[in-house]
Amino acid sequence: MPDHLKAALVDDWENVTKNQQLVPLPHKVPAETLLDDYLAFERPHREEGSASLDILEETVAGLREYFNKCLGRILLYRFERPQYIEMHELWETDDKYKSPIETYGAEHLCRLLVTLPELISQTNMDQQSVNRLRDELAKLTAWLGKNMVKYFVSEYETPNSEYSEKVRGV
Incomplete structure (x- = not known):
């Protein structure tokens, strides 16, 4: 993972845990x-019908699945x-909000990316598949690192006192 993405994760941790702020949702x-x-960026670099394209699509599909399962x-x-x-209540009652991956963004996706090695170690993936996945994730994180401004929020929000009281009661 590029150093500036790691730095963004540290800032994210500080904003949420120390400053008690939230990523706006x-x-x-x-x-x-x-x-x-x-x-859309990576597909043109892969040959149609190739194993490389299949691996890309499977990796992204897996990230979507893991994100939705792991977020909460x-x-x-x-x-x-x-x-x-x-948000969970909205997903169940409001058609506009459907799932974690359609509600949360890059900050939480990066948290998943740093957690994946531990999650993958608990699967029965063979070493060759793990290496392919690592290569795909390296490409994704390099691309995300170059496009951080577009995908990360510039400011976290400070919730009201009612929210903070809920946290103390959780």
Whole structure:
């Protein structure tokens, strides 16, 4: 992962845990859109029908699946949980909001990317597949590092006191 993405993750951690701020949701560019943009960028570099293209598409599909499954369980800081609960209620009642990947953005996707090695170690993937996945993720993170301004929020929001009280009660 590029150093400036690592720095963004450190800033993200500080904003949420120390400054008690939140990434505004729904995100200006949801992770779903980010991954679609990456596919649109990377597809022309792959031969149609090739194993390379299949691996790219499978990797992105896997990231979408892992993101939706992992967000509520392992990608959130304690301070973000009430916000997640609010969003979860919207996903069930409002057609405009459908899922985590369509609501959360690059900050949370990067948290997934740094968690993936541990998650992958718990699967039965063979070493060759793990190496291919690592290569694909390196390309994605390099691309994301070059496009950070477009995908990361520039400012976190400070929630109201009612929200902070919810956190203390969670």
